[in-house]
Amino acid sequence: EVQLVESGGGLVQPGGSLRLSCAASGFTFSSYEMNWVRQAPGKGLEWVSYISSSGSTIYYADSVKGRFTISRDNAKNSLYLQMNSLRAEDTAVYYCARVREEGGITGTSFDYWGQGTLVTVSS
Amino acid sequence: QSALTQPASVSGSPGQSITISCTGTSSDVGGYNYVSWYQQHPGKAPKLMIYEVSNRPSGVSNRFSGSKSGNTASLTISGLQAEDEADYYCSSYTSSSTLEGYVFGTGTKVTVL
Numbered sequence: 001e002v003q004l005v006e007s008g009g010g011l012v013q014p015g016g017s018l019r020l021s022c023a024a025s026g027f028t029f030s031s032y033e034m035n036w037v038r039q040a041p042g043k044g045l046e047w048v049s050y051i052s053s054s055g056s057t058i059y060y061a062d063s064v065k066g067r068f069t070i071s072r073d074n075a076k077n078s079l080y081l082q083m084n085s086l087r088a089e090d091t092a093v094y095y096c097a098r099v100r101e102e103g104g105i106t107g108t109s110f111d112y113w114g115q116g117t118l119v120t121v122s123s
Numbered sequence: 124q125s126a127l128t129q130p131a132s133v134s135g136s137p138g139q140s141i142t143i144s145c146t147g148t149s150s151d152v153g154g155y156n157y158v159s160w161y162q163q164h165p166g167k168a169p170k171l172m173i174y175e176v177s178n179r180p181s182g183v184s185n186r187f188s189g190s191k192s193g194n195t196a197s198l199t200i201s202g203l204q205a206e207d208e209a210d211y212y213c214s215s216y217t218s219s220s221t222l223e224g225y226v227f228g229t230g231t232k233v234t235v236l
Contacts, residue, residue, distance in 0.1 A: 035225070037169075044126070044230040045161070045169065045212050059224040062124045100174060108216040108225070109159035109174035116168060 002026040002112045004096050009117030016086050016121070022079040022096030022114055030054075030074035033099035033106055036081050038092035039116070048094070049081065064090075086121045093118050127152060127213055127228035134234040140201040143231045145213030146194055151226055153194035157216035160189055160198045164209045172211075173198060200233070208235045 008020040020036070036048040049070040050059040058070055069082040079096050094117050097110035128146040135141040145152065145160075152158055158176045161169035171180055173189035176196060186201045196215075200207055213228035 037227075044210075045163075045214075045227040046126075047214070047225040047227055050224055059222075061224060062222065095168060097169075100171070100180075107174055108155075108157040109171055109214070110161075110169075111171050111174075111180060113168040113170075 002098070004098065004112055004114035006094060006096055006114040006117035009094065009119045011120045011122065012086055013123050014087060014121055017082070017084045018086065018119060020081040020083065020094055020096075020117060020119070022081075024077045024079065024096075024098075027098075029072075029077040032101060034072065034079045035097045035099065035110060036070060036079075037095045037097050037110070037113075038090075038119075039095070040089075040092040043092075046092070050099075051079070083119070086119075088121050091119060091121045124217075124222055124226060127215060127226055129211075129213060129228040129231045131229070132232045132234065134236055135200075135203045136236045137203055137205065139203050140199060141203060141233065143198045143200075143211055143213075143233070145196040145198070145215075145228045147196075147215055147217075147226070148194055150219045151215040151217035152191065152196050152213075154218070155216050156191070158189065158191055158196040159214045160187075161212045161214065162207075162209045163212065169212065203235055205235050208233055 003025045005023045067085045098112040100107040100109045100111035160173040163169045177189045
């Protein structure tokens with residue numbers, strides 16, 4: 001069974017840092033592209049960042065570029081999001097999401113999501 | 124990086140059909156057949172309902188269907204049921220001179236009357 005379990009969320013002051021983790025199980029993690037998606041309280045989904053299966057290709061949303069860093073450790077089946085210079089508007093539930101793949105061909109949709117971890121930026 | 128545009132709310136009676144639109148630009152919805160749709164119940168993680176415009180993942184009811192014309196994609200739910208009441212989001216791959224990645228829609232709350 002595919003499982004994605006996020007951790008690392010919590011309360012942090014503006015300007016502070018936090019590192020989120022996503023532990024993957026039930027599939028060959030090293031073969032899949034991954035993403036972080038966030039959802040502010042009562043708001044819609046916002047894509048945050050993408051990382052290729054090898055980690056060689058990375059994309060960021062403009063809203064987090066220069067402040068957030070996505071990474072992965074395929075040996076540990078884990079995805080990470082280092083968040084620096086946090087702002088009140090970064091307050092959200094952060095989900096890790098797997099990119100769908102079928103027959104060895106990678107798609108562009110997210111077929112499995114974690115339960116999310118809440119990040120609150122407030123003084 | 125603007126969100127795709129969806130109606131804030133759509134409603135229908137049980138058994139009816141409803142359609143949710145998702146409007147983007149030629150850099151996202153119109154430029155690629157990479158539109159997907161997600162269903163989200165309160166307090167839950169999103170669930171993939173449609174991928175690559177019109178394909179259903181295994182286990183998703185055939186009452187859900189997707190299509191696209193130009194810069195606008197659509198999700199149709201036929202034979203509306205009470206459990207379909209949820210928020211729905213479209214998403215598209217996007218690529219431009221300044222950005223590559225994904226963009227989500229503004230979200231649509233579906234109410235079953």
